[in-house]
Amino acid sequence: EVHVVESGGGLVQAGGSLRLSCTASGFTFDDYVIGWFRQAPGKEREGVSCISNNNKNIWYRDSVKGRFTVSSDSAKNTVYLQMNSLKPEDTAVYYCALDEINEEYGSYCHSHMDYWGKGTLVTVSS
Secondary structure, three states: OOEEEEEOOEEEEOOOOEEEEEEEEOOOOOOEEEEEEEEOOOOOOEEEEEEEOOOOOEEEOHHHOOOEEEEEEHHHOEEEEEEOOOOHHHOEEEEEEEEEOEOOOEOOOOOOOOEEOOOEEEEEEO
16 A cells, blocks of 8 residues: 655744655555645645656746755655745645656646645745
């Protein structure tokens, strides 16, 4: 059984930093994409940043470019999201998701990732 577990959320003031971690276990495929999504109250879930373990393809949504950095430790099946210069609009539940790289989506995140964590809350106060 595949498990995806996030940690590192919390309350921070605007301009502050947080580091999220996500560890996946129990999967058997070699090539995967793993990343972060978020859902703010009353809004749809959106992709934040993703990374693939084969060619290290990295994607960020425009609103976090230059502030967030995604990295991974393939040996530990862990992905990190360093979030700097946080803004109140970054407040959301952050979810980690994992999927095997496939022909349909390649090495990019998508909304139909197969495995999801339960989420960790990030609250940025103004």
